Amino acid sequence: MKIITPIILIWFNHLALGFNSFIPPASIHQEDSIKTILFEIKSKDTEHISYLFGTHHAFGQTFFESLNTAKQRLLKSDMLIVESLNILGQLAEDIINQRTIETNWLKYLSNDEYQFVESIFSKSKVDLNKITPTELYVFLNRYYNENVCQAKQKGDEQLSLDDYIGKVASDNELKLIGLETVEEQLDIIRKDVEGMPRKVHKKRLGTITQKIKSSNNDNCSEIAWYQAMNFDYHFDQPCQNILVLTDRNNRWLKELTNHLKTNNCFIAVGLSHLMFECGLVNQLREMGYSVTPILVK
Numbered sequence: 273m274k275i276i277t278p279i280i281l282i283w284f285n286h287l288a289l290g291f292n293s294f295i296p297p298a299s300i301h302q303e304d305s306i307k308t309i310l311f312e313i314k315s316k317d318t319e320h321i322s323y324l325f326g327t328h329h330a331f332g333q334t335f336f337e338s339l340n341t342a343k344q345r346l347l348k349s350d351m352l353i354v355e356s357l358n359i360l361g362q363l364a365e366d367i368i369n370q371r372t373i374e375t376n377w378l379k380y381l382s383n384d385e386y387q388f389v390e391s392i393f394s395k396s397k398v399d400l401n402k403i404t405p406t407e408l409y410v411f412l413n414r415y416y417n418e419n420v421c422q423a424k425q426k427g428d429e430q431l432s433l434d435d436y437i438g439k440v441a442s443d444n445e446l447k448l449i450g451l452e453t454v455e456e457q458l459d460i461i462r463k464d465v466e467g468m469p470r471k472v473h474k475k476r477l478g479t480i481t482q483k484i485k486s487s488n489n490d491n492c493s494e495i496a497w498y499q500a501m502n503f504d505y506h507f508d509q510p511c512q513n514i515l516v517l518t519d520r521n522n523r524w525l526k527e528l529t530n531h532l533k534t535n536n537c538f539i540a541v542g543l544s545h546l547m548f549e550c551g552l553v554n555q556l557r558e559m560g561y562s563v564t565p566i567l568v569k
Contacts, residue, residue, distance in 0.1 A: 306565045307501050309543060310342050311553060313532060314562040320536050323349065324552060324563065326543030328498045330417035331433040334425035336440075339568040343440070349538040351531060352441035354434050356457060357450035364454050365398050374401040380474045385481045405473040406465045407458070412480045420484060421492035437540045449531065451524045451541070464515050498543070501568070511550035518550040525555055532561070 309326040323345045336343065346352070360366075377386050377400075389408070392415065393400045403411075418424045431439060441448060483491065497503075511517040524541075531537050539552075546553045556563050 306503055306505055308565045308567055309498075309501060309503075309546075310339075310345065310566050310568045311546070312345075312562075312564045312566050313537075313556060314564075315532065315560065318533055320532065320534070322532050322535070322537035322539065324546060324556075325437075325538065325540045326546045327433045327437070327540050328423070328495075328543060329432045329434055330414055330421075330423040330495070331498070332418075332424045332428040332431055333436045334428050335423075336433060336436055341566065342568045346437065346440060346446075346538045347444055349446060349536045351447045351449060351535040351537045352438065353449045353451065353528065353531060353537055353539045353541075354438055355450065355541050356452055356454050357438075357448055358435065358454070362454055364458065367455050367458060368402050368407075369397075369399050371402040375404060377401070379470060380405050380477055381481070382478070385478060388481060388485060404462065405477060406461050406468075409473070409477055409480065410461060412477070412484065416480060416484050417492075417495055420487050420489050421495040423495050434540055437538075441538070446538075447535075449527075451527060452520070460516060460520070464513070503543075503547075505547045505551065505553065507547075507549065507551070507554050509548050511548040517544060517548070521545055521550050521552055521555065525552065525559075528552070528556075529559065 311324040313322040313324055325342060381389065389412075390400060429436065438448060482488070528537075528539065541552070545551060548554070553563050
């Protein structure tokens with residue numbers, strides 16, 4: 273098992289932020305305003321102390337290394353739990369390249385757009401023609417966040433924030449647990465836009481491609497919002513995506529609660545999974561856990 277993921281693949285392995293489950297809040301409700309992405313989890317039934325960390329998959333090494341408290345809590349833990357592990361033979365690269373159906377990109381991209389996208393994938397092991405339009409859109413949005421919005425810093429390893437946390441955990445011999453497989457995540461991407469008209473795929477691919485080509489940073493509010501850490505977690509509002517958030521959170525909780533009883537866990541998942549009524553913070557509290565925000569620095 274390896275934590276390090278080839279540069280093109282890291283965009284496919286994590287869904288919650290940078291995909292359509294994420295909507296920066298337009299207003300802040302004071303009771304739900306929390307200036308952190310780190311929560312401490314305790315229970316009267318166990319002496320174990322765990323932590324819940326909300327990631328943004330477009331960030332990387334420099335960002336996490338600036339969060340002194342978060343890294344200290346990770347190293348105090350004996351188990352890291354993430355959305356998925358990168359297992360050789362089960363990577364997005366392996367799954368995509370084994371497909372027999374190819375995408376006719378002339379139906380979705382102009383010649384210029386296709387040549388631009390092809391240049392991005394020129395050094396990738398992933399067969400561009402076997403990627404779906406939705407997977408390409410997810411990838412291009414992450415590429416936009418990292419390169420145009422500069423979520424990653426110069427010198428950062430080509431790892432998502434989640435994968436860098438995984439590398440630190442692996443280097444320090446923490447046990448690693450994945451909540452789902454990469455194949456399951458790719459299937460969620462497919463189901464979430466099932467039935468979307470081709471013209472909609474084409475329009476949004478054209479829009480994000482143009483933003484990247486022109487280095488237009490007018491849509492970088494998501495990155496600024498995450499960096500500022502002044503969040504409204506909307507604990508009193510329903511989740512906005514049942515497939516991507518509600519259903520996954522409910523499945524994850526069954527496994528998480530088992531590990532919380534026996535281990536000091538550091539749980540690193542997309543920030544959206546901590547938010548709203550169906551979020552992990554709210555549901556753990558309803559189950560009797562004490563879930564307390566703590567500063568990350």
